[in-house]
Amino acid sequence: MSVTEQGLLERDKDTMTLNMGPQHPSTHGVFRVILEMDGEVVKTAEPEIGYLHTGIEKTCENKRYVHVIPMTDRLDYLNPPGNNLAFCLSTEKLLDIEIPERAQALRVIMCELSRIASHLVWLGTHALDIGAMTVFLYCWREREMILDLNEEISGVRMMTSYIRVGGVAKDATRPWLDGIRDFIDYFPAKVDEYEKLLTRNPIWLDRTEGIGAFTREEAINWSLSGPALRASGVNWDIRKSQPYSGYDNYSFDIPTQSNGDIYDRYRVRVEEMRQSRIIIKQAMEKLPIGDYKTPDNKVSLPPRETLHTSMEALIHHFKLVSEGISVPKGETYVPIEGARGEVGFYIVSDGTNVPYRVKLRAPSFLAIPGMCKIMEGCYIADVVGIIGSIDIVMGEVDR
Amino acid sequence: MTSEEIVEKVKASLPDAIQDTALPQGDAVIFVAPDCLQKVAAFLKDDPSLKFDYLSDVCGVDYLNEEREPRFEAVYLLYSIDHQHSIRVRVGIEEENPSVPTVSEIWKGALYPEQELFDMFGIHIEGHPKNERLIMPKEWTGHPLRKDYPLTTETVTFSHNRDFKSDLVKSKPPTR
Numbered sequence: 001m002s003v004t005e006q007g008l009l010e011r012d013k014d015t016m017t018l019n020m021g022p023q024h025p026s027t028h029g030v031f032r033v034i035l036e037m038d039g040e041v042v043k044t045a046e047p048e049i050g051y052l053h054t055g056i057e058k059t060c061e062n063k064r065y066v067h068v069i070p071m072t073d074r075l076d077y078l079n080p081p082g083n084n085l086a087f088c089l090s091t092e093k094l095l096d097i098e099i100p101e102r103a104q105a106l107r108v109i110m111c112e113l114s115r116i117a118s119h120l121v122w123l124g125t126h127a128l129d130i131g132a133m134t135v136f137l138y139c140w141r142e143r144e145m146i147l148d149l150n151e152e153i154s155g156v157r158m159m160t161s162y163i164r165v166g167g168v169a170k171d172a173t174r175p176w177l178d179g180i181r182d183f184i185d186y187f188p189a190k191v192d193e194y195e196k197l198l199t200r201n202p203i204w205l206d207r208t209e210g211i212g213a214f215t216r217e218e219a220i221n222w223s224l225s226g227p228a229l230r231a232s233g234v235n236w237d238i239r240k241s242q243p244y245s246g247y248d249n250y251s252f253d254i255p256t257q258s259n260g261d262i263y264d265r266y267r268v269r270v271e272e273m274r275q276s277r278i279i280i281k282q283a284m285e286k287l288p289i290g291d292y293k294t295p296d297n298k299v300s301l302p303p304r305e306t307l308h309t310s311m312e313a314l315i316h317h318f319k320l321v322s323e324g325i326s327v328p329k330g331e332t333y334v335p336i337e338g339a340r341g342e343v344g345f346y347i348v349s350d351g352t353n354v355p356y357r358v359k360l361r362a363p364s365f366l367a368i369p370g371m372c373k374i375m376e377g378c379y380i381a382d383v384v385g386i387i388g389s390i391d392i393v394m395g396e397v398d399r
Numbered sequence: 400m401t402s403e404e405i406v407e408k409v410k411a412s413l414p415d416a417i418q419d420t421a422l423p424q425g426d427a428v429i430f431v432a433p434d435c436l437q438k439v440a441a442f443l444k445d446d447p448s449l450k451f452d453y454l455s456d457v458c459g460v461d462y463l464n465e466e467r468e469p470r471f472e473a474v475y476l477l478y479s480i481d482h483q484h485s486i487r488v489r490v491g492i493e494e495e496n497p498s499v500p501t502v503s504e505i506w507k508g509a510l511y512p513e514q515e516l517f518d519m520f521g522i523h524i525e526g527h528p529k530n531e532r533l534i535m536p537k538e539w540t541g542h543p544l545r546k547d548y549p550l551t552t553e554t555v556t557f558s559h560n561r562d563f564k565s566d567l568v569k570s571k572p573p574t575r
Contacts, residue, residue: 050534057519058543062550093424220453220480223508234480236453241483330423333476333487335455346458346474350465359458361476366456369510398534 015043018380022051026129026384029394033372035383042383045375047368052398060358064324065091065165068358072345073159075360075396078118081110082338083396084163087358089244089334090345091165094327097299100291103167104246105283109180110153110162111245111336112276112283116187117146118339119269119276123194126266126388130207135197142190145183152176165325166300167293177284184281191273198266208263212374212386219260222370225363226341227268228390232260238337250282262382262389269391299325324353333361340364340391362396400448400484402427408449409486413442418491427486433499436490440502443477443486451477451486454506457513459520463546470494471522475502475509498523519544 021032030051036043056075060068072087073080085107092099099107124139147157153176154160154169162169198204214224219232229236237254239247255271257264293300301320302313329351335344341363348357371390375383400408405427406420416435421428431439443451455476462470471492478485492499499516501524503509513524514533521542524530532539541548556563 053534058550221507223454236480332424342455348460357460361456366508
C-alpha cells in the first residue's frame with residue numbers, strides 16, 4: 001500500500017492510489033477507504049476507521065447501569081431501541097429478573113418500528129448513492145411518521161432511551177397506539193411503491209445484480225450478520241434461533257436470498273420491512289394488559305403515589321435514585337437481531353452499581369474487512385454500492 | 400446440543416487443553432490457555448457435531464481491579480449456524496508480555512476484533528497480519544481500555560473560566 005508514514009498518498013508506477021473519504025458522502029459517516037486502482041478496477045481496498053472514536057466503552061465503565069442506556073443510543077444511531085434492548089437484556093440476565101409481558105410487547109413494537117425506520121434510511125441513501133433520487137424522498141416521508149411516534153412515546157425523535165432495565169420508560173399512550181395503527185395500515189402500499197420504482201428497474205438491476213457477491217461460506221467466515229448474511233442464503237436470525245422478548249409468540253418469515261449480491265441484500269431488507277410490520281400488527285392485536293416494568297423495586301422505581309404512604313417505597317426510591325441498580329457478580333452476553341445484524345453487549349459485573357466492562361458486538365464493525373475484500377476486482381463506481389448495501393453506521397464501528 | 404452436552408463433549412475430547420468449564424446462567428463457557436487456543440478453535444470448528452463456524456466477536460477484559468491471575472482475558476463468542484448453539488471461550492492472558500495466537504486463519508471475521516484487542520489492551524496477537532493500531536491514531540501511546548489507563552477530562556474555555564487557555568491553544572504558533 002502506497003501510503004507514506006505521514007499518511008500521504010503516493011503514486012506507484014502502474015497503479016493509482018485513490019483516497020475515498022473520510023468526508024465522502026456515500027461512505028455514510030467518516031469512513032475512509034484507500035483504493036489501489038488499476039484503471040477503473042479496484043486492486044486492493046484498505047479500510048481506515050477510528051475517526052468517530054469517542055471512547056464510549058471506557059465511559060460506560062465509569063457510569064451506572066441506568067446512565068449507560070443513553071450512551072447505547074448513540075452507538076448505532078439509526079436503531080437506538082435495538083441497542084437499548086441488547087444492553088437491558090444482558091443486564092437483566094445477570095439480575096435474573098422476569099419482564100412483564102406488556103413490557104416485552106412494547107419493546108418488540110419499538111424495536112420493529114426502529115428496524116423499519118433504519119431500513120428506510122438505508123434504502124433512501126443507498127438508492128441515492130446509486131442515482132435514484134425519488135426513493136430517498138419517499139423513504140424520508142415514511143420515516144418521519146415513525147420519528148413522530150418516537151416523539152409521542154419518549155419525547156425524543158431519535159435517541160429514545162425508551163427501553164430501560166426492568167421494562168420500558170413509560171406505558172403506551174392512546175395517541176401512540178392510534179398512530180401505529182394508522183401506520184401499519186398505510187405502510188404496505190408504500191413498500192410496494194418503492195419496489196415499483198426499483199425492483200424491476202433496468203438501471204437499478206445493472207448497478208446491483210451480481211456485484212459484491214458473498215457466497216454462503218464467505219459470508220459466514222467473514223462474520224457478516226443480519227440482512228447481509230441472509231442475502232447469501234444463510235437462514236440465521238437471532239429472533240428465531242435464540243428468541244428474546246417473546247419473539248417466539250409471533251409468526252413471521254425470515255426472508256433469505258441466495259446470490260448474496262447488492263440486489264439480494266436490497267430484496268432481503270425490503271421484505272424485512274414487510275415482516276416487521278406483520279410483527280407490529282400481531283403485537284398490537286394481543287398487547288397484554290399489565291405492568292410496563294417489573295414490580296421488583298430493587299430494579300425499577302416504585303409508583304410515585306406510594307412514596308407518601310409506604311416507608312419501604314421511599315427507601316427503594318432513595319436507594320435507586322442515589323445508588324442505582326446493583327448487579328450481581330458475573331459475565332454474560334445476550335445477542336439480539338438489530339437492524340444491521342447481531343447486536344449484543346458482553347457485560348462483566350463486579351457486583352457494584354457500575355459495570356466493570358461493557359463490550360459492544362457491532363455488526364458494522366465486523367462487516368468492514370469482508371466488505372473491503374469483496375471490493376477487490378470491482379469497478380470504482382460499484383464501491384459506493386457495496387458500502388451502501390452492507391449498511392454500515394460509523395457510530396457503532398468506532399464507538 | 401444443550402450447553403451441558405457441548406461442555407461435556409469438548410472436555411471429553413480435549414482433556415489436556417481445557418482448563419475449566421462453567422455454565423453461568425445456562426451458557427456454555429470453557430477456559431483455555433493461550434498456547435492451546437488454536438488447537439481448541441480448530442477442533443470447535445471442524446468437529447461435525449459441534450461445528451462452530453461463526454465467530455461473533457472477540458472481547459477483551461482487564462481484570463486488574465479484581466486481583467486475579469492472569470490479568471487479561473480474551474473472550475471468543477462462537478455460534479454454530481447449522482446446529483444453532485453457542486459457546487464462549489475464555490482465554491486468560493498473562494500481564495508480562497501479553498500475547499495470544501490469532502484465530503483469523505480459522506475465522507476471518509476475527510481480523511478486526513483481534514486488532515482492536517491489540518489497540519485497546521496491548522495484547523500482542525501472534526500471527527496476525529497487522530499488529531498495529533486500528534481505532535486509535537497510529538502515534539497514540541498507551542492502551543485505553545486497560546484499567547490503569549486514566550479517564551481524564553479536558554478543560555474547555557467557557558465564560559466562567561474565560562482566562563483559561565488549553566495546552567493546544569498555548570502551543571499554537573502565533574499567526575501573522
